[in-house]
Amino acid sequence: MRVFGGRRWRRASAAGLVTMAVAALLPAATGPAAAAGGAGVPARYTEQRLSWHACDGKPSLECATMTVPRDWHHPADGPDLGVSVSRHRAADPAARRGVLMMAAGGPGAQGLLRPADFAEDSPAVAAAYDIVSFNQRGLPLSTPLTCQTRTEFDAFFGDDARDRSPAAVRGVVRRSRQLARACQERSGGLAPYITTDQTVRDMDLFRTLLGARRIAYYGPSYATMIGAYYATEFPHRVDRLVLDSPVGFAGTWQAFEEGQPLSFQRRFEQDFLPWLAARDTSYHYGRTAAEAKEKWEARRRVLRAHPADLGNGRRVTPNVLDNGAVNAMYNARRFAPLATALAALDHWDTATPAERGTARKVFGDYLSPAFLAEFAAVTCNDTPWSRDMDDWVRRTADYTRTYPLAGARALAFTATCAAWPASHAPRVHVTGKGLPPTLMLASRRDPAAHYEGALGAHRALRGSRLVTVGGGDHGQYRNGNPCVDSLVDRYLLTGAAPARDTTCPAPGTTG
Structure with missing residues (x-):
């Protein structure tokens, strides 16, 4: 099928893409040299001291800015980045058992202030842990990734994504290509380094600067990929792991978004x-x-x-x-x-x-330029995408007819990644090797993190226990579900995971 006046778009098959496993890089030893990649990390990162201060608008939190290399695989190259971090100190220092790290979903959501609400909603956990989080690299308050003006962002979504006329389709692809190009041209070289792999190395430096040998972790949505990648690359640093509404981290972003x-x-x-x-x-x-x-x-x-x-x-x-x-x-x-x-x-x-x-x-603002920049960079950089634009036009036309609510906008996102420069981010294959039993939560009709992808993630993360929740909410913990909350609290406080996969009713139901 030829589109756009007979022009052929450059093709590349995703089927033959070569992948590589990323080994767990750290031994069990602690200390500055163990952070985020071993002895090759310059001391200016591992020996920095965080300057804590009260977070704006959240008096229960302390905030600081952590300095990280732009590229953890070549830390001496390029300018440094800033990553904003926060912590909520354990309410009962005598009973404190360690650090619980959080991350935000999206990709594109901000996690800096989330420990405050988490601590308020989960007082027993907040009594036992310092709860910490951060704004990922590329987001506001950290070193931001700039891609679009507000006018360009508003135009990106257009007026009616179901319009599949040749002119409308050309417009979608043109705006997607503009987004991909602008992220490279306006970011000062930052765009290739907005990846989940780089983020988890930022996390491990944060762990080191906190003086924690190991961490517990809670992450919802995309933050389940962050947690799974961290646990794969740094399994000896994981004490407990809760992945809530998991995205399909066992495969590619393309496969996940197709669902x-x-x-x-x-x-x-x-x-x-x-x-x-x-x-x-x-x-x-x-x-x-x-x-x-x-x-x-x-x-x-x-x-x-x-x-x-x-x-x-x-x-x-x-x-x-x-x-x-x-x-x-x-x-x-x-x-x-x-x-x-x-x-x-x-x-x-x-x-x-x-x-x-x-x-x-x-019907107010939907997402933001900052969110879309981070989303595009992570999803396009992390894993390979097909560049066959003719095929994307055909497939997204099918999505528009069959699943119009979200399928109509699929061309805008897939065309962005089809136009994105080839990424050198390593492929991380999640296995669960070297981890304690972990806890996963998923609902059967979750719209954003579909249950089919959660099942694949569960199979990949060997030793995980899956809690299947009725209904279709996205995000299970602290969602008014006593069954889920009791399982998660028990696991975080005592380490006791269910002996096998289990179920919980939807919030507000019984039996």
């Missing part, structure tokens, strides 16, 4: 639309899931011709409608705000101030 259109559509059709139909008296969107879906599609068609003006400088286009829904699929607690916003669009002239406020929040 997301289905999982977001599944969550939308099997959970949200039935929920919405059961509340027709409140939201008037139809008495059956089929009726609710039909009205959704009708609303979307109207927005394509006549975007809704929210009165705050924001318009609801078809993509904005989809993005608001995608964001709501992550947690069932977001269903009601989405439904309120949908109903408000139907009677905007008579909507109450509260309804309008909810709509403006639901």
Whole structure:
């Protein structure tokens, strides 16, 4: 199939890509030379002292900036980077058992201030651990990766990703290529070094500077890949490992993202639309899931011709409608705000101030230029991608027809990685070798970290125990689920993992 006026795009098959295993690099010995790669690390990194101060807006946290090399594999080359770090000291120093490190998901979310909420929600864990986290390299407050202006970012998502006309498809690919090129040209040489492998080496330096021989770790979503890579490269540094809603770290980013259109559509059709139909008296969107879906599609068609003006400088286009829904699929607690916003669009002239406020929040900013820069760099650098653009156009057209909620936007992301320069990041093959029993949490209809990918990650991480949760929320721990919380707390506090894989009901259900 030829596209774009007969031009052929450069092809490369992903099938024959050569991979290499990354060995666990550290012996059991501790000390500065053991950090993040061994004796070759210059002393200016391993002997630095963190200057702690109160974090802005979070008085329970201390913050500092850690200096790291741009490239851990060649630490003498290139300028240094700054990585912002934080800690919440154990509430009971006498009972303190060590350090619990966290990371944020995305890629692109910020983790610096998360220990404060974690400690508040999990006081027993906060009594026993110093809870620490960081903003990954490339993010704000650390050395940032700059790719787009706000105007370029807004244009990246366009108005209607379902438009598959030749002109629209050319526009998507052009903007994706611009993003890939801008990340290289505007980053001062940083873009190739925004990888999960580099991040886990930053983590190990942080561990050393904290004086911890080993760490416990908790990570949700993409942070499960960070944790799995860390545990693979530094298994002797891992005491306990909790991976919550795991992405498919056993394979490639391409394989994982190919599964997301289905999982977001599944969550939308099997959970949200039935929920919405059961509340027709409140939201008037139809008495059956089929009726609710039909009205959704009708609303979307109207927005394509006549975007809704929210009165705050924001318009609801078809993509904005989809993005608001995608964001709501992550947690069932977001269903009601989405439904309120949908109903408000139907009677905007008579909507109450509260309804309008909810709509403006639901259909407000989606992601950010900083998030998208980090997301693109990590996903495009970490693992290989096919560069066969003709094939991507065909496949994403199928996603758009079959799984339109998230499938329509797939071309923008795949085209970015297809245009990204070849990466030299090492392939990390997760095995679980040398690790204690680890704990994994996954829900059956998770939209973002699909259950199929979680099962593959579970098989790859030998010795892991999988807790399968009913429902479809993304992020299981501290999500109002006593079954999950008790298992995780017990594991972190005593080291006792379930003897075998087990299940928990969805939050708010029994049995």
